[in-house]
């Protein structure tokens with residue numbers, strides 16, 4: 001008896017320790033109502049617990065795998081999602097989150113403690129329609145699957161550059177692709193969104209029937225509805241060339257010079273694309289990674305793209321292969337990071353007279369993170385990705401109908417910075433997040449000065465890129481048509497279902 005009691009007590013205490021809160025009665029009722037409407041498609045810690053536990057682990061950021069939703073719904077159709085939304089409307093105190101691939105590392109975006117998670121696990125896959133050259137793409141799964149299913153047709157869509165990344169969130173938060181200098185941002189190629197709106201109706205959003213909404217949905221994230229299928233323009237694909245190169249920091253000067261030169265001529269060869277990753281490791285040591293892509297079997301042997309491969313590398317893997325093989329190889333080595341992670345972004349101008357800018361940013365960040373990257377945190381690392389956003393992309397965006405950022409042909413050349421952190425301990429969260437913020441605070445002060453010194457317009461339009469942003473960054477607020485899209489959001493979601501009850505970036 002005493003033993004049973006002590007065991008129960010231990011279990012009780014353990015329970016208290018593991019979960020500091022519990023779902024509200026209203027949330028429990030909502031989960032029951034959803035389970036009744038969608039039998040067999042709702043997981044809870046009690047019912048279908050094993051699958052529930054599996055679903056809680058489908059997040060890139062390890063910190064999100066410790067979140068316990070009250071229930072997880074696995075819809076199989078737009079009708080299922082509509083039924084869920086109509087029930088959520090009846091339980092106004094219930095918080096919820098939609099998850100596609102779960103790669104957004106921000107707390108509270110695609111999962112929610114004690115709330116309802118709508119997981120797109122069973123709404124995945126892509127189909128090519130040869131009659132129209134369009135692809136029908138579902139939000140769940142990862143780019144490995146979507147591209148793998150499309151590629152045999154000889155057509156793919158602009159999407160993630162690492163195969164492990166989720167489809168749905170990338171397409172809603174704009175998306176930068178290896179194909180962007182040919183096709184624009186990933187979302188620019190979407191011409192139809194099958195969407196469950198805030199009133200529970202299933203609406204096929206397109207430019208003909210909802211022109212403002214169609215533009216807004218290219219880069220507004222989760223705020224206009226839950227998308228159950230995208231209709232997307234495709235890009236013909238054959239063998240491509242590309243892969244990863246790893247350099248040590250002794251090659252920094254040459255690499256930054258090559259990057260600057262590539263930025264200057266991004267429009268000359270739209271088939272070439274790169275991600276330049278500046279990695280800062282323990283004790284401030286570093287390496288540099290170059291993800292490279294060329295849309296064809298043979299890369300050029302001269303010019304700014306070719307120059308990268310003349311720099312001595314520790315290892316350099318580019319080869320001729322299938323597009324799907326390239327995406328797979330790019331992502332697989334970081335599939336299981338088992339780390340806590342953060343994203344933060346900044347859009348910087350390309351300043352022709354400031355070739356030292358990349359080193360200045362890298363060195364500043366190295367200085368900021370140095371005290372954190374002690375041998376006591378050997379597996380922690382920080383990085384800055386330099387991602388070219390040439391003016392050419394704005395021209396394509398505009399020609400395809402435009403997006404929420406309002407990228408246009410008259411845009412300047414810019415770079416999207418992706419500032420990443422990886423660490424292990426929950427106790428380090430606040431400090432680690434702040435390190436990336438210190439860098440963007442510094443950029444706030446130096447970028448206008450750099451523009452002044454270069455004789456460039458210090459009010460240059462530098463909207464933030466949602467897919468790489470931290471949850472506290474004013475992403476939509478940086479869009480030039482913020483007021484217009486905010487009004488539109490309030491119009492289609494008057495009760496604030498998405499703006500007050502769901503995760504994600506807000507208007």
Ligand SMILES: Cc1cc2nc3c(=O)[nH]c(=O)nc-3n(C[C@H](O)[C@H](O)[C@H](O)COP(=O)(O)OP(=O)(O)OC[C@H]3O[C@@H](n4cnc5c(N)ncnc54)[C@H](O)[C@@H]3O)c2cc1C
Nearest residue numbers: 100101102103104161166168169170175176222226227504
């Ligand atoms: C390793 C790695 C590589 C990356 N590479 C790229 C890249 O090449 N290009 C790029 O642009 N980005 C890249 N990203 C960023 C990536 O696009 C974002 O993390 C994006 O959110 C991932 O999509 P997801 O489906 O996994 O998102 P999730 O985490 O599932 O969702 C992100 C947000 O969108 C909302 N959402 C998701 N699905 C829906 C839906 N169906 N309806 C309504 N709202 C929804 C969620 O509620 C959440 O707010 C990368 C990220 C990682 C971790």
Ligand SMILES: *[C@@H]1O[C@H](CO)[C@@H](O)[C@H](O)[C@H]1NC(C)=O
Nearest residue numbers: 197198199200201203491492
């Ligand atoms: C639901 O909202 C959408 C978007 O505002 C609207 O087009 C549709 O008519 C609404 N449906 C109903 C039944 O009110």
